[in-house]
Amino acid sequence: METKDLSSTILWDGTPLNSLIIPQLKLWERPRPYPLARNFHADSISEESYQWARERLQVSSYMDGKLRFNETNEYAAWAYPTAPPDLLRLICDANLWITVYDDVRDDQKYLAHKPTEATALHEMLSSYYSIEPKRVPDECLHNVRLRSIPELIERMRDQGFSNDQLVQFIDSVRMFGGSICSESQQDIEKRDLSLRDYIRERRADIGADFYANLSAMISGSYPGPSLQKHPIIVEMNTTLRDFALLHNDVMSLPKEMLSGSCDCAMRYLWLEKGMSVQDALYEVTDMALVAVDDFDNLCDLVELSDASPSDKRIMHHYAAGLRWHFSALAYWSCKTRRYRMDGIEIKFVTPIAKGPDKYGLRPRVAHLNDTWRSRPPDTGRSSTSGDARPAMTPGNRGGR
Numbered sequence: 114m115e116t117k118d119l120s121s122t123i124l125w126d127g128t129p130l131n132s133l134i135i136p137q138l139k140l141w142e143r144p145r146p147y148p149l150a151r152n153f154h155a156d157s158i159s160e161e162s163y164q165w166a167r168e169r170l171q172v173s174s175y176m177d178g179k180l181r182f183n184e185t186n187e188y189a190a191w192a193y194p195t196a197p198p199d200l201l202r203l204i205c206d207a208n209l210w211i212t213v214y215d216d217v218r219d220d221q222k223y224l225a226h227k228p229t230e231a232t233a234l235h236e237m238l239s240s241y242y243s244i245e246p247k248r249v250p251d252e253c254l255h256n257v258r259l260r261s262i263p264e265l266i267e268r269m270r271d272q273g274f275s276n277d278q279l280v281q282f283i284d285s286v287r288m289f290g291g292s293i294c295s296e297s298q299q300d301i302e303k304r305d306l307s308l309r310d311y312i313r314e315r316r317a318d319i320g321a322d323f324y325a326n327l328s329a330m331i332s333g334s335y336p337g338p339s340l341q342k343h344p345i346i347v348e349m350n351t352t353l354r355d356f357a358l359l360h361n362d363v364m365s366l367p368k369e370m371l372s373g374s375c376d377c378a379m380r381y382l383w384l385e386k387g388m389s390v391q392d393a394l395y396e397v398t399d400m401a402l403v404a405v406d407d408f409d410n411l412c413d414l415v416e417l418s419d420a421s422p423s424d425k426r427i428m429h430h431y432a433a434g435l436r437w438h439f440s441a442l443a444y445w446s447c448k449t450r451r452y453r454m455d456g457i458e459i460k461f462v463t464p465i466a467k468g469p470d471k472y473g474l475r476p477r478v479a480h481l482n483d484t485w486r487s488r489p490p491d492t493g494r495s496s497t498s499g500d501a502r503p504a505m506t507p508g509n510r511g512g513r
Contacts, residue, residue: 119456122370124390126383130370133391135363136398136462137447140440143464145409147440154198155190162186162205169206169261170213183451185212192324192441203268204327210261211323262286278326278335285322308381312474315358316351325350328434336431340424345411346431348478352408353435355474357442359401363394364446367457395462400474402466405439407478408432417485 119131140147152158163181166172172180180186186205193204269279306314336346362377369377378400379393388396415428446452447459470479 119367119371119454124370125375125380126390128390130367131456133366133394134458134460135366136395137364137459138360138398138402138443138464139461140405140443140464143405147436149191149440149444150194152190152194152196152201154201155186158198158202158205159186159190162202162209165206166209166213169264170210172213176213180209180212183449185209185449185451187449188441188445191445192438193328194437200272203265203272207265207323207327210265275335277338281341282323282326285326305384306381308378308385308472309474311376311378311381312355312358316354322350322354324438325353325435328438336427340427343418343420343424343428344477344481345414345418345420345428348475348481349408349411349432349435351475352404352411352478353438356401356404356408356439359397359404360442360446363397363401364452366394367454368452398462399467400472402464403468403470404475405464406466407470407475408435408439410478410482414481414485
């Protein structure tokens, strides 16, 4: 791969890139450890998947080498450790698709094509289950990246995924594609956002829903359309998005700076609070850990919630699947050569947040906590909900 010049790259606060320390996390060493395991079938499946990308996505030799060098399929191996071989192969293919799409989008040479491609993706997915099918745009027929989505959807159907599950998957891909339009417009207009605005936009861009929906389908405990709207499920998804985007911003900073990009949470902390890049890296890492604490809190709230006993079982299974993703994000990102490079120092930090959500990114979690932990034991609770737990405080947060 290409040699990267770190010493001549200067950050927005005047700091040389090679002087930074990148904090990293081991969520499996928390007081309430997150699970970590690799799929047994990953080695035999991975090569087949890379070959699929060469043939079906028509990736260049350079992109093929990049995908392999970065061990892109290892994320799927750690995020879906219980998937059987045929399903893991489908997941690896989908993971390569979203990675290739994201990398091409990030390439400044393709800036002018991004809005057109994203619009075509929207139109194709919007018409896929339409009562009155619309004409598929020519862009979809000629663009191999877009043309591969219907193939992946049909393979999911062959795996036994229901229409509800497929629609949810399509919605998650549509949201990811829609972020391309928004980000392209932002690139063009050079808009300045607040930290909270930035995080709100990145929640769609990070693609976490794409992976979470696959996890739910694999677990066999898929929250149906109505349960997907339950506030605990909604906020669980939000905490995963926030951890993914914040942790990704920290880990990918060297890569993004070398590609000429600097739109990340650390930059907004510098703009709003005057933090140095190094201090902002530690601050954003703590913000990511607060999201993990909030997820732990939500897991505890399941038994205190108004959900039925059967829905609670589904919610617990769903949460168990998401925990694999938290661990996989932390583990893979500190191992992959996509982010890790010679000349950049890394440091593992204690995987416990220093305090609550002081930036108010997830106010609904605090509201749910106050509401359900303060309810009397006999007020609308199922007989299986168990005893009430003590209220959460900054010194008594989930996972501490």
